[in-house]
Amino acid sequence: MNATEVIQAIDGMTPAAQQAYLSQISDSISAATLAEVQRAIEQHDDNKVMALLPVGLFAGFVELLRSAFVRGGSTELRDVRVVGLLIGREFDAYDTDAANFLRDQRTGFLATAAADRASAIRAILEAGRTRGQSASTTAMDLIGRVNKQTGRRSGGVLGLSAPFTQAVIAARAELSSNDPAQLRKYLKRGRRDPIFDKAVRTALEFGKRLTADSINTIVDRYSERLLDTQALNAATTFLAQSIAEGRDQAWRQANDRADNRLLVTKTWNSKGDAHVRSTHVALNKQKVQQDQPFVSPSGARLMYPGDTSLGAPRDEIVNCRCAAEYSATRIDR
Incomplete structure (x- = not known):
């Protein structure tokens, strides 16, 4: 595979992997019970909050990474040509090196996802306590609010990296401040939804504070767009890694078959x-x-x-x- 073919392979698999990531987070949020999360927050039981909000095993996402690994190895090995040597064209996706890579990649990805989840939960709990807000509000900041149009929860921070979670917290603080400088800072956020810019600019022009409902709507949409970016980053990064490792192992297998x-x-x-x-x-x-x-x-x-x-x-x-x-x-x- 040349560089262009690698990029094409990654691009072709990215939409499915991105959707698999988003579906896992959506399922985790749907399984969460607001009342239980709220009760744990009221009891200051952070460990229970963590236990109530697992992000799952990302089985669909991980399976797509395996498919990318096999595709990279199989495609690369079919193209191996060395004059005077006969090299089998079938990629062995079950040898020890392949199994070790797929296991370690899965373990590393899930460990990162778990660390991001813990960091996001701790950050939102701390932000809620700092603002002195109710346990109910903090719970919804964690798992999102029910969208009246879809009937599903949207927003929240599950699935976001630590920097993205901090961006959500900062955006809420900016919108809640009623400070022109802070509102202008929000308007510079690249992943904000421009559909809400008019409301923010109106608040700037007339010095009228945004309502709590407006802030929740704007921040939840910002969080959703960050989650889309997070899923895209995960998809492209791990697919690229899987294809690249498959290609690298294909050449190692070829050399083994050629007696080095x-x-x-x-x-x-x-x-x-x-x-x-x-x-x-x-x-x-x-x-x-x-x-x-x-x-x-x-x-x-x-x-x-x-x-x-x-x-x-x-x-x-x-x-x-x-x-x-x-x-x-x-x-x-």
Whole structure:
């Protein structure tokens, strides 16, 4: 697979993975009982609040990651050609390396989701106590409010990362402040819904405080849009990682079948547009042997774009659209 084919594969699978993420969060919110959450908040039992709001196992999302892994490996192996060597074209998605990767990826993803959930719940509980608001209001800040049109809950912070949760808290504070500077700050938020800008600008112009219902509606919609972004980030990031790992394992399997008579190299290819992060601009066209990592100017080490096995941080992998391209020469013995 070349870099363009990798991006096309990720783009093709992203909508389903994004929807799987959103469906998991929607199911978790639907299963939550407002009265129980409210009661736990009233009792200051934060552990019980945590227990009442699990985010689940993301089974559908994880299965799509497995499919991406197999697709990456199968497609890559079919394209492996080395003169004088016969290499089977069937990718083994059940060997030890494959099983280990899929297990570790699932474990890491669920651990991150659990950490984000805990961070979001703690932040909302603390914000509610700081504002002195009722347990009922805090509970709805956590799991959202019932949308009168759909009959389903919307808003809340389940499924959001810690930075996105803090953005929701900050947006609520800005809208509640009745301070022109703070209202203008809200209007600069990129993921806000512009449909509500008129109401905010009216409050600015006439100095009239937004009602609590208006603030809830605006913030809940902002939270929904952040959740869409969170789901998209998760989908693109983990699909890219799955496809890339499958491709990398395909070349390892090919070399094993060739009795290690292949010298495999890989080259980092960036998307080449203005959105590429600076560290990946520097990595572009860097070439290393397959068993060696790419080294980012940040010091992060990655076996391929999107890899976290060597400890690369989120800011090196989230929404990365780079791809490695592989080549091999025969080693004569």
